[in-house]
Amino acid sequence: xxxxxxxxxxxxxxxxxxxxxxxxxxxxxxxxxxxxxxxxxxxxxxxxxxxxxxxxxxxxxxxxxxxxxxxxxxxxxxxxxxxxxxxxxxxxxxxxxxxxxxxxxxxxxxxxxxxxxxxxxxxxxxxxxxxxxxxxxxxxxxxxxxxxxxxxxxxxxxxxxxxxxxxxxxxxxxxxxxxxxxxxxxxxxxxxxxxxxxxxxxxxxxxxxxxx
Amino acid sequence: xxxxxxxxxxxxxxxxxxxxxxxxxxxxxxxxxxxxxxxxxxxxxxxxxxxxxxxxxxxxxxxxxxxxxxxxxxxxxxxxxxxxxxxxxxxxxxxxxxxxxxxxxxxxxxxxxxxxxxxxxxxxxxxxxxxxxxxxxxxxxxxxxxxxxxxxxxxxxxxxxxxxxxxxxxxxxxxxxxxxxxxxxxxxxxxxxxxxxxxxxxxxxxxxxxxxxxxxxxx
Numbered sequence: 364x365x366x367x368x369x370x371x372x373x374x375x376x377x378x379x380x381x382x383x384x385x386x387x388x389x390x391x392x393x394x395x396x397x398x399x400x401x402x403x404x405x406x407x408x409x410x411x412x413x414x415x416x417x418x419x420x421x422x423x424x425x426x427x428x429x430x431x432x433x434x435x436x437x438x439x440x441x442x443x444x445x446x447x448x449x450x451x452x453x454x455x456x457x458x459x460x461x462x463x464x465x466x467x468x469x470x471x472x473x474x475x476x477x478x479x480x481x482x483x484x485x486x487x488x489x490x491x492x493x494x495x496x497x498x499x500x501x502x503x504x505x506x507x508x509x510x511x512x513x514x515x516x517x518x519x520x521x522x523x524x525x526x527x528x529x530x531x532x533x534x535x536x537x538x539x540x541x542x543x544x545x546x547x548x549x550x551x552x553x554x555x556x557x558x559x560x561x562x563x564x565x566x567x568x569x570x571x572x573x574x575x
Numbered sequence: 576x577x578x579x580x581x582x583x584x585x586x587x588x589x590x591x592x593x594x595x596x597x598x599x600x601x602x603x604x605x606x607x608x609x610x611x612x613x614x615x616x617x618x619x620x621x622x623x624x625x626x627x628x629x630x631x632x633x634x635x636x637x638x639x640x641x642x643x644x645x646x647x648x649x650x651x652x653x654x655x656x657x658x659x660x661x662x663x664x665x666x667x668x669x670x671x672x673x674x675x676x677x678x679x680x681x682x683x684x685x686x687x688x689x690x691x692x693x694x695x696x697x698x699x700x701x702x703x704x705x706x707x708x709x710x711x712x713x714x715x716x717x718x719x720x721x722x723x724x725x726x727x728x729x730x731x732x733x734x735x736x737x738x739x740x741x742x743x744x745x746x747x748x749x750x751x752x753x754x755x756x757x758x759x760x761x762x763x764x765x766x767x768x769x770x771x772x773x774x775x776x777x778x779x780x781x782x783x784x785x786x787x788x789x790x791x792x793x794x
Contacts, residue, residue: 392604392648394669396611398661402675404618408684410610416691417609418599459613459694463742480583480727482627483643488694492609494597498643501591503582507729511777516591527780531583533725534761534785535697535744568593 417492423562425456426489426539430565431556433466434544444468447539451489461488461537467530468541469567474525475540476514476567478506479532486537490562497566507531517568540565545572576721577728579638580631584729584772601642608644612651617682617690620658623697624751628723629653699758701743705788707762711737712794715764715786723751726790729771730782734794735764738783746787759788 385393399405429451433440442450447464451457464486467475479485480503485493496502505513510527514520521527530538542564548556563569582588600606616626629650631638638646655661660675682690707713717732718724725747741763745756765783768776 386602386604388608388645388648389602389604391666392607392611394666395648395652395655395661396607397669398665398671399611399615399655401671402660404660404675404678404681405611405614406681406683409614409682409687410607412684412687413610413613413691414606416687418606421691457694458692459690462694462696463698463744465741480729481580481725482630492599494594495601495643496591496593499591500582500585500588500639504585504588505591507782508584508772508775509777510780513591517593527777529780529782531727531730531782531784533727533730534741534787536741536761536763536785563593 417487421456421487422491423489423560423565424557425454425491426486426562426565427557427560428553429454429456429466429489429539430541430560430571431553433541434548434556435553440468440541443541451539456488458488460484461486463536464488464539465536466539466541467528469543471543472525473528474514474521474567475528475530475538476506476510477530477532477538477540478503480504480507481531481533484532484535484537486539488537489539490565494562514568517563519569540567542569542571545570548572576628576631576723577719578631579633579635580627581728583727605642605644608648608651612647613691614682615651615655615660617680618660618678619680620660620678621654622745622750623695624723624745624747625753626650626654627747628751629657631723697745697756699743699745699756701758701760705740705760705762707737707740707760707788707791707793709737709739713737713762713764713791714794715766715784715790716792720748722748724748726786727784730766730784730786733766733770735766735770735784737762737791738765739763741785744787746789748787748789761785761787762791764791 433443443466447466451464483498507529510529559572561569564571630646633649665672713735715731715733741761743758744761746759749757763783764786765781768780
């Protein structure tokens with residue numbers, strides 16, 4: 364969506380004075396940060412640390428390693444099914460928007476798809492920050508009413524016999540889809556298997572191995 | 576509330592448009608907006624439920640014209656003004672004009688890792704036993720509330736089956752409005768596509784919601 368000036372910012376002062384070379388959102392956020400920092404409410408170094416966390420430490424590789432381990436170790440898969448929060452925390456992934464995790468397993472004839480129709484709830488601890496399409500109206504509107512059509516827009520055409528289960532994240536539970544292990548991956552170790560698990564496969568808009 | 580955020584089943588937004596090789600942020604301000612939202616949340620002056628309500632009350636036109644981080648920043652401005660931290664005149668002036676109230680917690684850089692790793696668990700003990708057991712047939716309530724709720728319109732007044740009792744959780748309908756946590760049991764309830772969308776449903780599809788106990792009645 365465009366980030367242009369929406370014309371309803373009278374009184375906010377952007378576009379006047381020394382900031383007028385900045386686009387409106389840059390100016391708006393910069394002004395807020397300046398005021399908050401000046402009042403001692405925000406530590407700019409903390410902002411850098413937050414950004415660095417989601418840029419380099421917390422992302423879909425976390426979830427991919429959880430999935431790969433569940434493929435390798437039936438005992439771990441059982442634990443993930445019973446108590447995903449603990450099983451995922453044991454791999455070192457926990458915290459914000461991953462406090463209460465559930466893992467849902469695709470199987471023969473069953474496909475899981477995760478959405479948040481009311482906002483943008485997403486399992487940050489295992490997938491990082493959500494992509495724009497996950498937060499935007501087209502996906503949030505139609506994932507519940509036309510899941511098969513939505514999946515086709517991702518290039519995923521499921522057999523008519525496959526039952527689709529949509530999980531609308533309306534409370535504080537966060538869902539991780541565990542896709543089926545692709546055929547012919549018998550000899551691979553954890554990191555190689557994790558390479559086959561895309562972010563979209565863990566939301567349910569792709570299969571493992573489809574878009575590594 | 577029946578605001579612009581309640582999107583399930585709405586039509587007319589077009590196809591989903593996944594972006595190939597999408598960057599984590601589309602502009603540097605988005606990264607600052609995300610981090611500011613988290614850092615200000617850590618002040619402890621409002622709950623996640625109040626912040627969700629601030630986003631859904633931005634107005635329909637603003638909500639749909641804004642990117643998600645813009646929604647976050649606009650709602651953050653509302654929250655900062657409501658709680659006396661940054662007045663709109665100060666944003667207009669681009670500088671602080673008065674002292675902010677004492678903030679009990681300011682997130683420092685060295686505390687970021689621990690704070691993010693802890694998150695904000697919102698499971699709570701509930702004294703009464705769960706009213707419903709797995710397998711129970713239920714009906715979601717009809718409601719038309721002006722307050723914050725997590726029962727979407729498409730899933731109101733519908734039959735369903737309890738699949739799991741997920742535990743006790745803070746009740747957003749009260750917590751968003753300063754009414755306290757008032758925890759309730761939360762259930763995963765499975766709704767049949769045909770019950771939601773009639774003949775237009777994908778045959779055999781199911782949608783589950785996570786529903787607080789007061790959203791449900793025995794069927």
